[in-house]
Amino acid sequence: MNYSEIMARDGADPQTRILEAARAEFAAYGLAGARIDRIAKNAQASKERLYAYYSDKQQLFLEVLEVNLREFASDAVLTAHDVPAFAGALFDHAVLHGDHLRMIDWARLETDGTWLPALEVMLGYRDEQVRRIRLAQEAGRVDAAWDPVQLMTLIFGIASAWMHEPGAVVPRGNPVAPAVVAARRANVVHAVERLIAPSAIGPIN
Amino acid sequence: MNYSEIMARDGADPQTRILEAARAEFAAYGLAGARIDRIAKNAQASKERLYAYYSDKQQLFLEVLEVNLREFASDAVLTAHDVPAFAGALFDHAVLHGDHLRMIDWARLETDGTWLPALEVMLGYRDEQVRRIRLAQEAGRVDAAWDPVQLMTLIFGIASAWMHEPGAVVPRGNPVAPAVVAARRANVVHAVERLIAPSAIGPIN
DNA sequence: CATACAAAACGAACTAGTTCGTTCGGTATG
DNA sequence: CATACCGAACGAACTAGTTCGTTTTGTATG
Numbered sequence: 001m002n003y004s005e006i007m008a009r010d011g012a013d014p015q016t017r018i019l020e021a022a023r024a025e026f027a028a029y030g031l032a033g034a035r036i037d038r039i040a041k042n043a044q045a046s047k048e049r050l051y052a053y054y055s056d057k058q059q060l061f062l063e064v065l066e067v068n069l070r071e072f073a074s075d076a077v078l079t080a081h082d083v084p085a086f087a088g089a090l091f092d093h094a095v096l097h098g099d100h101l102r103m104i105d106w107a108r109l110e111t112d113g114t115w116l117p118a119l120e121v122m123l124g125y126r127d128e129q130v131r132r133i134r135l136a137q138e139a140g141r142v143d144a145a146w147d148p149v150q151l152m153t154l155i156f157g158i159a160s161a162w163m164h165e166p167g168a169v170v171p172r173g174n175p176v177a178p179a180v181v182a183a184r185r186a187n188v189v190h191a192v193e194r195l196i197a198p199s200a201i202g203p204i205n
Numbered sequence: 206m207n208y209s210e211i212m213a214r215d216g217a218d219p220q221t222r223i224l225e226a227a228r229a230e231f232a233a234y235g236l237a238g239a240r241i242d243r244i245a246k247n248a249q250a251s252k253e254r255l256y257a258y259y260s261d262k263q264q265l266f267l268e269v270l271e272v273n274l275r276e277f278a279s280d281a282v283l284t285a286h287d288v289p290a291f292a293g294a295l296f297d298h299a300v301l302h303g304d305h306l307r308m309i310d311w312a313r314l315e316t317d318g319t320w321l322p323a324l325e326v327m328l329g330y331r332d333e334q335v336r337r338i339r340l341a342q343e344a345g346r347v348d349a350a351w352d353p354v355q356l357m358t359l360i361f362g363i364a365s366a367w368m369h370e371p372g373a374v375v376p377r378g379n380p381v382a383p384a385v386v387a388a389r390r391a392n393v394v395h396a397v398e399r400l401i402a403p404s405a406i407g408p409i410n
Numbered sequence: 411c412a413t414a415c416a417a418a419a420c421g422a423a424c425t426a427g428t429t430c431g432t433t434c435g436g437t438a439t440g
Numbered sequence: 441c442a443t444a445c446c447g448a449a450c451g452a453a454c455t456a457g458t459t460c461g462t463t464t465t466g467t468a469t470g
Contacts, residue, residue, distance in 0.1 A: 014445070030314060032237040036430060046446045051431065104371050105310060109235060122371045150392040153366050161362025164369050166309050166327045187355040194399050219419070241456060251420050256457065 015053045017043040022064050027099035030106040031061045065107050066118040068100045073125035081136040083155070086129075087192040090159035091185050101163050126152060142196040151195070158191050220258045222248040227269050232304035235311040236266045270312050271323040273305045278330035286341040288360070291334075292397040295364035296390050306368050331357060347401040356400070363396050 012020075021043035025034045036057060040047045054060040076093045078086040094101050104122075107115050133148040142151070162168060162184050217225075226248035230239045241262060245252045259265040281298045283291040299306050309327075312320050338353040347356070367373060367389050 030235070030237065032235065033315065035428095046448095047431080048433085048447085049445065052444090057430070102314065105314060105369070108369075108371065108373060109307065109310060109314070110238065119372065126372075147388075147392070150389065153370050154363055154392065154396050156370060157362040157364075157366025158359055159362075160369065161358050164310070164313075164365065165358050165361060166313065167324065167331075168313060183352075184355065187352070187359065191359050191400055194402070195396055197399070240454095251422095252457075253421085253459085254419060257418090262456070 014043070014045045014049045018045050018050050018053060019060075019063065019067070021045075022060050023068070023099065026061050026064050026106065027068075027102045031058065031110045034061070062115055062118055065103050065115060066121060068097075068103045069118055069121045069125075071097070072100045073121060078129050078132040078136075081132070081139050081141045083133065083136055083142055083196050084189045084192045087155050087159050088185060088189045090156065091188045094160050094163050095181060095185075098163065101160060105164075136196075140198060143198045145199075146196070154195065155192055158188055158195075161188070219248070219250045219254045223250050223255050223258060224265075224268065224272070226250075227265050228273070228304065231266055231269050231311065232273075232307045236263065236315045239266070267320055267323055270308050270320060271326060273302075273308045274323055274326045274330075276302070277305045278326060283334050283337040283341075286337070286344050286346045288338065288341055288347055288401050289394045289397045292360050292364050293390060293394045295361065296393045299365050299368050300386060300390075303368065306365060310369075341401075345403060348403045350404070351401070359400065360397055363393055363400075366393070 018039065021039045022034075024042065025039045029035070034057070036047060036050065039060075040050050043050075050060075054063065072093065075097075076086070076089045107118070130148045130152050133142060133146075133151060136142040137144045137146070137148065157164075223244065226244045227239075229247065230244045234240070239262070241252065241255065244265075245255050248255075255265075259268065277298065280302075281291070281294045312323070335353045335357050338347060338351075338356060341347040342349045342351070342353065362369075
């Protein structure tokens, strides 16, 4: 029982219920695999209402994507120059809201770049984090040899490594043991600590 | 003009042409988005032949996936204890054969774990690389504090960070400049160098 | 070389099922 | 009454998979 299902069940606007049901549906099946009838049914709403609020399937998908990205951007932020902690927060968010990562993957795979309004959210978020990495470099907590954009992307890749791993299938079937998750998190944080350690080896380029 | 298109065009078995057309189709559109008619057309073959060789859409998808994974497994291998070079090879393969990465992502998102034969290929590959990482640790070239499986996954995440980055859309539209790719590669290799440096900070757990 | 034959392949039509998006009658609520 | 909503049905387009008659290709035989 996740947040979306709770929101979709009890007494909220039909529009909200539809959006929440669409979140679960699109995250699970993607744009091509999602079924409008299933969204309406799970939202306990009629298709007539769905199309009264959203023009078509793709627009609803983009709406869901943007909501997800906004939540993501407001959740995992770099604070107080603590870059390893930021990586840990990214990891936690990915574990807790795996749907957000899935939606990003769906969008990357299924769209031909026509999700600009949602992408803007993500780019703005990234630029802000990059800015803070730069501050951390000036404060001497991150090796100045790194290009901040490159480092940011690497941190993203590290934090989401376990979600993009080929064997990461059947997420609903068998949940990962908490102890295993904790070990992965520790390794992620530690990896970033090693990455940013000032003058560990030398300049990059 | 990639390898698949070349194979699919000139005089090869219809079965081979179909498989190669299916590779391009599934990598581009996934299982749900792929169109059987389009595969047959691009293979210059008939649907009757397609269903003579492959039982149904999903089986063809899994066939394509397995072929991709085998190529991947035979291409990017860890040799001579040189783990950073291995990361570079992974990155190169991801750049050159982006379709392989896309297929893995499609399979992870679109299947409910029923792609075991193909997954076995990947798990066997991973175990072999993990074994070699362990050897590199015994040789003192990789910090022994790392759990090899954890490290392997982190290296994967780092090497494919730029492909899984949210902004990595429209791959066919605007190709990335070679200089940019080279810079990313250098950063990937350097990141792994920092990761594995013996006793850089201390034990992990 | 010419004929006969079988397997492989093609092409086009067809079936059966799915799915998006629309429409419409009915109900409640303000 | 008007608005919001539901449930059910509808239509049109699409799609996986099948069928079937025809054509090509390879091979064996006389």
